[in-house]
Amino acid sequence: MASEQGKQLEIEVAFALPAKQKILSVKVAEGTNVYDAALNSGMENYFPDLDIASARLGVFGKLVAKPAEQEVKQGDRVEIYRPLIADPKASRAKRAEKKAD
Template sequence: MDKQSIAVEVVYALADRQKLVGLSVPRGTTVREAALRSALDRDFPGLDLASAPLGVFGKAVARPEERMLEEGERVEIYRPLIADPKEVRKQRAARAAKAKGDEDLSR
């Protein structure tokens, strides 16, 4: 690899399968550009690389169109959330409170 290129990885996973692609990209390549170059949307129909949330080594990148990659970094393509985590916690707490209330009434 020449000094003008860097090696990076791009990864995407579903519950039942995942794929990691190694790429050699020019220095100055952004997180979004690497995701687009990975062409993982061919293997995962419905994956929109142009708008999918992205991260590097487990940390979300707020502006993937601006964040430039460094040698050896791994770009992660995130799936959209099915449920809002805050709402799920509220529902779980409400069920727990109801169960505790029912338990107190049975005594």
Template sequence: MENNQTIHVEVAYALPDKQRIMALELPSGTTVREAVMQSGLDKQFPGLDLLAADVGVFGKVVSKPDVEVLKDGDRVEIYRPLIADPKEVRKQRAAKAKARREA
């Protein structure tokens, strides 16, 4: 039996000064990575590597985007790489605060 159902999903990507959300109608059974590739957002954001980007659904990181299947109404988010390690930033802030207290 052939499955002809479709699902409606959104794929989102944002930079500090530019955001895009693409509404897509895709075949049921589409994976997270397939939806990201179908979005075409890499054409609007030069340098965005859709195959390498971390992705999530409704704010939760998807560890296996090539396997995870989307449900109707899901919002896929493409994440930018972190510029600084949050733990390292906290350590630096604590060291500066300690230095100020000792001064």
């Protein structure tokens, strides 16, 4: 898909921990994908332990299966998701096992 050279889109990139969250307004070139938008947002400056390369990404609460292939649109909010602390299936199984005892 051809794009006008130099056209900029305004988007937001968001990340949150339980005690701290940040939403950055970012300008990116038209044609930028979700992954590159997150990577180039500078979010790691605010959260040094954040590893965007291994994080799951979404747009407006919907997980993006292939962030390196999906382009951002004007006004999008790219969300960087934290890894789960525990596997939900394993947690449910453990609770069910305790309840059975």
